[in-house]
Amino acid sequence: MIHAEAVDAMEFPELTQRFSVQGVPQTVINSGQGIVVGAYPEQQLLAEIQSALSH
Amino acid sequence: MEKLLNEQIVGQIRQAFAGISNPVQILFFGSRENCEYCDETEKLVREISEIDERVNLSIHDLNDDAALATQYRVDKAPVIVIAGRDGDKVIDLGIQFSGIPSGYEFSTLINDILFASKRDSGLGTATREFLKSLTKPLHLQVFVTPT
Numbered sequence: 001m002i003h004a005e006a007v008d009a010m011e012f013p014e015l016t017q018r019f020s021v022q023g024v025p026q027t028v029i030n031s032g033q034g035i036v037v038g039a040y041p042e043q044q045l046l047a048e049i050q051s052a053l054s055h
Numbered sequence: 056m057e058k059l060l061n062e063q064i065v066g067q068i069r070q071a072f073a074g075i076s077n078p079v080q081i082l083f084f085g086s087r088e089n090c091e092y093c094d095e096t097e098k099l100v101r102e103i104s105e106i107d108e109r110v111n112l113s114i115h116d117l118n119d120d121a122a123l124a125t126q127y128r129v130d131k132a133p134v135i136v137i138a139g140r141d142g143d144k145v146i147d148l149g150i151q152f153s154g155i156p157s158g159y160e161f162s163t164l165i166n167d168i169l170f171a172s173k174r175d176s177g178l179g180t181a182t183r184e185f186l187k188s189l190t191k192p193l194h195l196q197v198f199v200t201p202t
Contacts, residue, residue, distance in 0.1 A: 001149070002186060002193050003128050006163060008154025009198040011092060012131060021198045028196040046182050049193070 029053070059095070060102045071165055072107040075172040079110050080140040084124055086117040086132035092155040096133035099155070103168075110168060111140055127151070128194075135164065137171045148174075158201030 009016045009024055019028045019035065027036040027045070034052020036045060060068070083100050085093035097114060104112035117124050117132045127136045127147065134153050139146035148171055156164040170176065178186075186193075 001189055003149045003195070004151070005194070005196045006152045006154075006156075006160070006167075007196050007198050008156075008160065009200050011154040015196075016198060019196075019198070024198050024200045026198045028198070030192075030194050031196075042179060042182055046185060049195075050185065053191075053193070 058102060059099050065102075065106055068103065068106050068165060071169065072110065074169060075107060075109050077109075077172050077174060078140040079168050079171045080138040080145045081110065081112045081168070082115060082123075082127060082136040082138060082145075083112065084115045084117050084120070084127075084129045084132050084134040084136070088118075090132045093133045096135065096155045100135055103164075109172070137164075137167045139171055139174055146174075156201075160199055160201050163199070 007015060009021050009026075015021075019026070019032060023037060025039050027040075027048075029035070029049055029052045033055075034048060036048045040048065081100055081104060083097055085097055087093075100112055104110045115123055117129065117134075124130070127138075128149075129136065129151065131153055133155060134151055135156070137148065137150045137152070139148055150167055150171060152160075152164055152167065176183075
């Protein structure tokens with residue numbers, strides 16, 4: 001149900017371009033349903049994921 | 056051929072792997088086409104798996120093993136899938152590293168292996184409850200750079 005993937009931004013330029021990755025870490029939720037820029041503590045990341053999934 | 060990991064690093068990994076509780080399965084997916092870092096990544100996971108017998112490794116090709124790649128949601132190369140292992144059974148934990156885990160990301164890979172072994176994400180109760188309640192697949196891609 002949950003697929004967690006670390007992506008080397010340098011090696012997959014088409015992906016970094018598609019999701020406009022300019023800084024790392026950047027978390028992309030469900031191929032663009034949500035985007036979280038920067039490192040978030042667990043609770044805040046959870047809130048971001050919940051918010052992304054709700055629209 | 057010269058090793059990628061020197062003796063000191065191998066010693067540190069061996070020490071970290073002492074904490075392994077359950078066997079782990081690494082599935083490496085490479086490709087013969089347009090893959091600058093496939094050979095080096097394969098070499099790296101081979102050297103890691105040689106350090107501890109509980110870290111099992113299987114080598115696959117994105118095209119030749121297309122069905123397996125699809126099963127593990129692998130659509131590029133190189134990809135390192137970190138799974139659990141119970142006897143002969145591979146347990147898909149949904150964890151993968153896409154690209155070569157060099158520099159700082161190398162310790163991410165080692166930690167992923169330890170997480171897979173413990174079968175414990177270390178996440179809090181609220182996060183676990185939410186993730187359990189999911190009815191649709193959730194794909195998280197964390198973009199990183201090695202430095």
